[in-house]
Structure formats: C-alpha cells, structure tokens
Amino acid sequence: MTQGLRAWLSGRGWEARGRLISAWAVHRRAGHLAGSLRVAETLHDLFKAGEEWQDALPWAIRSGLQLAAEAAATELGWAATAAALRPHAPPWERGAMWEAIAAAGTDASDAEITALSDGLLDAAADHETTEHATVQAASAARRALATVLCRVPHPDAARAADEVVFETTHTPFPPRRTIQGLILATYAGVCDACELIAEVFGFTDRAHLAGFGLAVELVSDSAVARAKAVELAEYQFPALLLCAWADLPDLHPAVAARAADVVARSLDGELAGDEILRADDRGRLARWAEPDAQRAVGHALSDELISPSEIGAHRNEAAVGLASLAERLTTETAGELLERVTVDQQLIGTPSTQETMSSHPNPLFARVNMRAPAAHDQVRAVALRAFAALAERACRPDERRNAVASGIRDEDGAVRAEAARLAAPMLDIDLRAHAADDNPLVRAQVLIALATREDLAPDDPGLLANSAPDAPLALRSTVLRIARENPGAHPRLVQALRADPHVYVRAVAHGIETPS
C-alpha cells in the first residue's frame, strides 16, 4: 500500500495500480476485510484521478462508495455499468451498485429491468434506515427504481412507483433523481404524480431538481397539481415561480398580486432571503407587474443581455426573461426595448469576457471555483428569441421576419435551431431545406415546425431517420413527441421508438396507439 501511494505521488500511475492491486490481493488472502476495503477505496481514488472510469467503477462498488459509483456510472453509460453489477454482491456493495443503476439505468433493456426489479424492490422496502445519518442502500435502490420506473414490468410497477414516491417525500436532500423519474413516468402514463411534482417544485428551487420544463407542462394539465401550486405559492417562493411559468397567475389574482409585489420589491432591492430571483424568473414574474415596473425590468434585462462583462449563463437567463416578458409589454415599451437591443446588437454579438467565478481572488483560498462558459451561441439564440418577441409586441413583423430569416442561415447551430422554431408560422420561409442540417438540435426544431405546419407525410423519412437509436436523445424525444401528438399517423416510427434504448422513449411509444 505504501509503495503504491509512493508511486502515485511520484506520478507513476502504472506502478501505483500494480502495487495497490497487489496490496488488495494480500489483504484479501489474509482475511483482512478492513484492509481490503481501505485499499479498494484508494484504488478507486487512483482510477478516478486518472479518469479511468471503467476501472474506477468496480473499485467504488467494492468499497461501498455510493456517490463515487454514481459518478463513475454517469461517465460510463449503461453497457459498462451493467458489466459491473453482480446479483450476489456483499451487502455493502449493493447500495453502490444501485446508485450506479440510478445514474446509468435509463438505457437498460426491458429484460435487464425485469431481472433487476425484484432485488431493487426488496431493498427499497426497507423504510427503517434513513439518509439522515449517511447515504443509505435502500434509498439508492429507490433512486434506481426511479430511473427505470417507466419500464418496470406491470405487476411491480405500482409498488415501484410507491417506493419512488416514498423516497421523494422522505429524503432530506432535493429529490433530483426520483422527481425526474416520476415526471417521465407520469408523462408516459405509467403513474400519476402530478400533485407531488407540484409540491416538490413548489418547495425546492428548480436549480436543485431536473425536468422543470416537463413539470410545468404536467402541472398545467392537472387540476390537482394546479391547485397545489397555487396553494403553496402563498408562502413558498419556488411555488410562485412554478405558477408563473405555468401562467397560473392569469387565473388566480392573489398569485398575480404576489408576483407583482415580488417584482416591485426586487426593483427596490428589498427581496427576502429566500426570494432568490434569477433574471429569467424576474422577466416571467414581471408579466403580472405594473407597466412602469415592466419597463424597468425590461431595461435591466436588456442591460444584462447586452453586457459582455456578464457571464454567459446570466446573459442567457436575461434573454429568456426578456422574451417571456415581451408578450405582456405595452407596444411602446416593446418598441423602446427593441430599439435598445437593435442599437447594441454589436455588444450582444460579443462573447462574455468572464468565464469563471471564484469565491476568493487567491486560488489557494477559493472554496468555490465555478466555470461559466460564455456559450455565446446559446446567448445569441435566446437573444434572437427575445428580439422576435419584442418585434411582434411592437407590431413590427418585417423586422421579426428578417431576423428569423437571417437566423436560419447563421453559422451557429443553436441560432439556426431557434430561428427554425420561430419560423414555424412563417410559411414563406422554406424549412424543408434545413431538415438535413448537421446539427441535431436544428433538425429537431425543423421537424417540430414542419409538424406544426402539417407538412409531414405519414412516417415521413425525416422522422424515421431521426429515430435511430444512435441519434441524440433530444432528437429521439422530439420525434417521439410528434408521434404522440399525431397518434396513428406514424405507425412505423412508433414501432421503431418502441425498441429505443431509453426507458422513457420506449414507455411513451408503447402508450401511443397505432392502427392494427
């Protein structure tokens, strides 16, 4: 062990690997449980440091390191993770294995899920041990069930959903993994957790969760979920944001009044400690603010979008907020902001100069170092969205059309994708020519636009080509959505999606009726 660590410190990884595995073998042969676990953990650390995830995962599992197994499995994907699973593993290894399934199990086949289900359900049924002391195996099993929930076989599906709900409501941490599983399973029709989804997003900031966009859709479509969100919005700030993105203040004056109040206080710098307001949320809430407040927020968001000294993420959020607010501005304010954005378009075209954030100027003492890539293509894409929304509100359709037509020929894929989305109702812009774009995001938006225009033939070759298992998941999800919204129109497409590697795609595809 000592020789292995010395080799590691000297940068001789190959020797460290040999020495440490030898040390592990010696401990194993001598019956040293403690020693073998110590060395296994060190071996995991070594492989992790070398980013050799294929080797790191088995050692993470052997030493029972759940979070380390999750990290390694995330890097590896399902095929390599499945190879590291052993049904008769010792008890302390099982939690790590289940965490690995939770991280990478979305691509498990139906047969693999069936084989795993019994073990996961048995482990998940342990409700005595909680995560308050440390990371627990039973919780990991419930998280793994969440990941594969869409395709747990029928007799066990309800039990699995109950366990995932239990974990969501009992974990002391934000239930990122389980709420994502519930959102996807609810959307696929496997279970109905809309009210719980509203509750979780009502209590926990979406920065700690996953699937906010789909959650908003589900909450909008469910009466109980809407009621829960509105009820929580009175005293829970995340619930107010959820309501805002679901446009619920339009129907609930009390929620609209609270949104307006938050915006007014944000302009006065008097927000409460728990009212953490991102720029996109600020623009959204301002939809229900007074016109003067809307104007002030619009200018603040424009300032942020225009400024290259802001990090890319902030500029992106500002543009999203501006696009969201634009729909409710007065024509005059929209025109004023449009002028502002047009005059400073050169600055919007300048990438952010700041790409890192640090909690201390001296790197040695900086507890937090955050990379904030300029992601300039994304910033420009949402800036186009904001520009189009402002132009529409300002009744300047020609400027809107010209911007979209120009965007569709842009060199950045993200901008082309946004332009394709905006071009859906502009029938004079030919989108067919972009259906074979190199960028999958552009292809996805073009397909959605063509579907909106009802310009897709049954089992359109464009759809089928983009449903292949090796196509990016975002693209497969898009064609899945098109197939779902046009049941019966694309039977071959649905058939192909039923064999998709991803559990969610398979589950939704199986729920789409096709002509017999």
Next chain:
Amino acid sequence: MPRVANAMLLQAARLAADDEDRVRAGQLYLRASRSAAVRRDDIAEYAAFRASWLLPEEERWRSLAAMARASWPERPEESVPVLRAAFERVLQTEAADDVLEWALAMCDALAAQDDWGDIAEITERASALLGPVSAVDERLELELERLTASSEVGDDVEAGWRALLLAPVGRTAEGAPLIRARWAMALAREGKGTLAAEQFASAAERWRSTGDAEDELAEAVLSEDVVAQALGAGRRLDQAGRIAVAELRGRGSTPVRLPTVW
C-alpha cells in the same frame, strides 16, 4: 528475509548463466520470480523475463506464465489467458507443485475481476488432484480460495469451513486465526454479520496469543469493527479504540502473515 534470499537466488542464477548452465540459470530465475510474486516484489517480472532467455523451448511457457503472474495487476486482460493456459497445461501433467502454483496465481487475478465462478471451478479441479490439506502452506491457501469462491457463488460451505478448523491444520497457531479470518470475511460478504463478527473476534484472540502478530491482530479487530458498521453486528470500536488499533499496525511493510514458498 525473503528479499535477501531472492537476491542470493538472482546472484546464483547469474553465476549459472555465466557458467553456461542455461537450464539451471533459468530455473533459478523462475524460483526468484515465484518467491517475489508472492510479495509483489519488483523483481518478479524481471526474473521471469531473464528466465525466458535461458529456458529451452519446451519450458519457455513457464517464464511467460511467470511474467503474466507478475504483471496481472497492471495488465489483467493480457495476463489472465496466459495464466489459464499454464494452469490447463500443468493439470494435464498432474505435477502437484505446478498445479498449486498456477491455480493460486489464477485465483489472485480472477478475484480482482470478481470472477468467482471460474475460481470455484479451478480450485475444485486442483483440489481433486492435490488431496487433503495437511499444513499451513500453499495447499491451505488453495483450500481457502475454494471455500471462499464456493461461498461467493452461493453454495453452502459452512461444513467445509468447520471441517478445516477441526483438522490438525486448523489447530495450529498460524492456521487457526488465518482460517477464521478468511471464513469471517466470507460470512461478512454473505451478509451474515453476527457470525462474521464472532469469527473475526476469534481470529483476533488467536493472533494475540501467537505473539509478534500485531498487524494481524489489528486487522482482525478493525475488520470486526467494519462488520459492526456495515452489517450492524458485533463490537464497534470507539474513536480511541480505532486509534489504539491503528497504532498496532506500526510497520511500513509486510503487513500480513501468509504461507510462503520458503
């Protein structure tokens, strides 16, 4: 002093080579490699490589297998097939020492890949050829591997462990705690916390009475503590206890007592 003995073996091998006695030199290098491989000494691969220059064609597989044994922690995917071929070859010859040597080499490499099914198969076939365990030696080690692997694949081998403890070798000063520690580890891996804790405690007690086995004693006590933490059975050390036990493990090398080829 295995390192000194190995140095002398290497020197003898060099002299034999200088004397044009290539076969003798090759055999000495192989002995040095085997001895060094037990402790994962640097010279294991070097000595095996030198042997490959000296051995006659029909014996050269031994040096290749010895190189694989020395290098499996670094290159398992290349080494395991070579070791497997060596094992199959010696099984045909029924040479007991060779079978023991290559079966154990396989066990080490396969255990690192969690390939317990293959270990069970190899140790069964080797044990059938080698007969009963009679001393604290490599044959005992093979038997411990056989029982461990059977336990890992879900077989009930409690009777086998008990029989080993009741045999003369299970009542020797070094055999008794080693067998109990291995059994305890197998029990813990099966999830049988109470039994595992008992056997670790028993192993610790026996290491204590042998003297000059502080490292083994410390490992047994710490392992019992791990069982308490992971499986909720047995005694759990408090912080002071852990520090005290860690202090027992004072030496920087040779932390274990294992049967050696010397």
